[in-house]
Amino acid sequence: MIKNKQTKLERHYATLGMMLIAPTVLVFCAVIVYPLVSAIYLSLFDIYTPTLQGEWVGLDNYRELLGKGEFWASLRTNLIWTVGTLSLQILFGIGMALVLHQNIWFRSLARSLILFPYFISTVVAVLVWRWLFNDLYGILNHLMMAAGLIDMPVDYLGSMPNAMISVILVGAWKYFPFVVIAVLARLQTIPDSLYEAARIDGAGPVARFFDITLPQLRDVLVVIIMLRAIWDFKEFDLIFLLTGGGPVTSTQTLPLLVYKEAFSLNNMGMAAAYAVAMMAVMLVFMILYIRKTGEKDA
Amino acid sequence: MADVVFKNVHKKFGDFIAVEGLDLSIEEGEFVSLLGPSGCGKTTTLRMLAGLEFPSSGEISIGDRVVNDLPPGKRDIAMVFQSYALYPHMSVEKNIAYPLKKRGVPRSEQGPMIARVAEMLQLTPLLSRKPRQLSGGQQQRVALGRALVRDPKVFLLDEPLSNLDAKLRGIMRAELVELHQRLGRTMVYVTHDQLEAMTMSDRIAVMYDKKLQQFAPPQEVYREPANRFVAGFIGMPSMNLIDGDLSQEGDRWMFRSGSISVPVGPLVADARGGEACLGVRPENLLLGEGPTPAVVQLVERTGHENIVVVEIEGGLRMTGRVPASTDWKTGETIQMSIQSEAAHVFAAGPTGRRLNIASVAVRP
Structure with a gap:
């Protein structure tokens, strides 16, 4: 008969395990659970930001939020920005990783240089781009006019859809190196023999990309897309510094709306409700995404 | 008719020479093994034949076509890799179908072709599985299936059994031989395992130091090794190679080394006296009888015989x-x-040629 009773040694190991895991659990509670709970708690109050005085309003903030056109407009803007910039990041990222995976003579240098946009601080990057985009002195307009592509300077940040396109492009430029590094790392682990077998089986370069490379990249792409989607969805500084959400509210994504509610309109409770709603939207997308990618794996 | 021909083929990687002056002519339907130690150039030779490497000079032809500039997919060859190189995201069926798909074989014709190969290799129940769900032997079969399905002119096999355990290797060896007999196709097989080469091949190409050392049927390679390297490489346990001096005494040749003094010959006409090497197969060393005293150093019992290492005067x-x-x-x-x-x-040197004309090399 098998005894279910724990031995002294097993009990000792169980205690030791609890003790070892305890610090992590405590830190997790302090930095994740507490802010999350307090954000949800705050969202149930009407709070004046400067004094942080408020009164209980229950779910009123959420009712107001769902009835407001601004929330839905910002959600739509947020989705356009996320999908737009993420697609370009993935496209450029994979393309550049494939180039850097080839035996080219400046490969080592290029691999280091490619990280530059990712390393550079967002403030600096945005300042540089704002100058490039400047409608009066910007080099972009100057070059395009010199090349005869345009007759009049283009307002890149002050009109639509230019502002959204510009924000998406700068976002793609800033974050595609992350995709390059992750994809490149995976590319280097794909065995050469798979490509050789495919060549013998009669596959050309395009077929080899779609039949070998892409399926092999699938797992890493799932992770990249998930991480970048989360990060892009809650991107604040790049958009805030580049357009401030304008023209009017054309590029105002949810994080910018949260900021506006909290610090311009001094509505901390409402801002918290927006933040919680944002989290809920992301959660729904992530659950759907993980389910979908998990299904294919089975 | 020769099916695969290498004419004075050289291969260099930068300054490194991988294959030097290779001349090899493989007959149609023949099973040829490229045998040699690591770095001898055997895999490079196979890869050149596959079109995965291109020769630096010389000519390679398959059938009556020079294939030097043809990409692998156009050479009418199939290859089984050491690592099997199965497409991990595809099912067994899709793996086998892939070469057909890439060659534009209509889907309706693919089915029966896959079914035939799957049955031949007992893969039918596994067709829907992914490679990672298969054992090593099953993966090996799938790799073979992918090669067989297209019925190519030449099969190339790059150490396909080296990842299998000893028992399975024995089984697969027999299966490959049977398969070769059934298909009657030319097969070029790279291995460093002399047992595989000896048991499976019609002819063995022994390679060493980037060069072809001997190309002959297994028994001939064993009984009449072309040079000292082949003599030492083929045979388990390997041939005893004793360095010493060769001298002519009257009308006969004598080999001397320490306390050993044996008459040898007949030798080739241009044989000269001086430094030489005597090669004696373990079965031609008569232990327990004779004039020379020897001390037993080690006895290995294999079951049906004992391998005995002895030391004579002079160490x-x-x-x-x-x-x-x-x-x-x-x-x-x-x-x-x-x-x-x-x-x-x-003759002296690591690849010194054989000087005796013919050898019986069999123990009664």
């Missing part, structure tokens, strides 16, 4: 084979002699 060690019934102990002194009529003589 020279030699290996012999004796029936399992002999019961010598380590440290025991026994008598020994060399069956001189079965011994080989090689």
Whole structure:
């Protein structure tokens, strides 16, 4: 008969395990659970930001939020920005990783240089781009006019859809190196023999990309897309510094709306409700995404 | 008609020479093994034939076509890789179908072709599985299936059994031979395992130091090794190679090394006296009889026979084979002699050529 009773040694190991895991659990509670709970708690109050005085309003903030056109407009803007910039990041990222995976003579240098946009601080990057985009002195307009592509300077940040396109492009430029590094790392682990077998089986370069490379990249792409989607969805500084959400509210994504509610309109409770709603939207997308990618794996 | 021909093929990677002056002519339907130690150029040779590497100079032809500039997909070859190189995200069925798909075989024709190969290799119940769900032997079969399905002119096999355990290797060896007999196709097989080469091949191309050393049927490679390297490489346990001096005494040749002095010959007409090497197979070392005293150093019992390592005066060690019934102990002194009529003589140097004309090299 098998005894279910724990031995002294097993009990000792169980205690030791609890003790070892305890610090992590405590830190997790302090930095994740507490802010999350307090954000949800705050969202149930009407709070004046400067004094942080408020009164209980229950779910009123959420009712107001769902009835407001601004929330839905910002959600739509947020989705356009996320999908737009993420697609370009993935496209450029994979393309550049494939180039850097080839035996080219400046490969080592290029691999280091490619990280530059990712390393550079967002403030600096945005300042540089704002100058490039400047409608009066910007080099972009100057070059395009010199090349005869345009007759009049283009307002890149002050009109639509230019502002959204510009924000998406700068976002793609800033974050595609992350995709390059992750994809490149995976590319280097794909065995050469798979490509050789495919060549013998009669596959050309395009077929080899779609039949070998892409399926092999699938797992890493799932992770990249998930991480970048989360990060892009809650991107604040790049958009805030580049357009401030304008023209009017054309590029105002949810994080910018949260900021506006909290610090311009001094509505901390409402801002918290927006933040919680944002989290809920992301959660729904992530659950759907993980389910979908998990299904294919089975 | 020769099916695969290498004409004076050289391959360099930068300054590194991988294959030098290779001339090889493989007959249609022949099973040829490229055998040699690591770095001898055998895999590069196979890869050149596959089109995965291009020769630096020389000519390679398959059938009556020079294939130097043809990409692998156009050479009408199939290859089984050491790592199997199965497409991990595809099912067994899709793996086997892939070469058909890439060659534009209509889907309706693919089904029966896959079914035929799957049945031949007993893969039918596994068709829907992914490679990671298969054992090593099953993966090996799928790799074979992918090669077979297209019915190519030449099969290339790059150490396909080296990742299998000893028992399965034995089974697959027999299956491959059977498959070759059934298909009658030309097969080029790279291996460093002489047992595989000896048991499976019609002819063995022994390679060493980037060059072809000998190209002959297994028995000939064993009995009449072209040079000292081939002599030492082929045979388990390997041939005893004794460095010494060759001299002509009257009308006969004598080989001397320390306390060993044996008559050898007949030798080739241009044989010269001086430094040479005597080659004696373990079965031609007569232990327990003869004039030379030897001390037993090691006895390996394999079951059906004993492998005995002895040391003679001067510290020279030699290996012999004796029936399992002999019961010598380590440290025991026994008598020994060399069956001189079965011994080989090689010129000095690691690839010194064989100087004796013919050798019986068999123990009665």
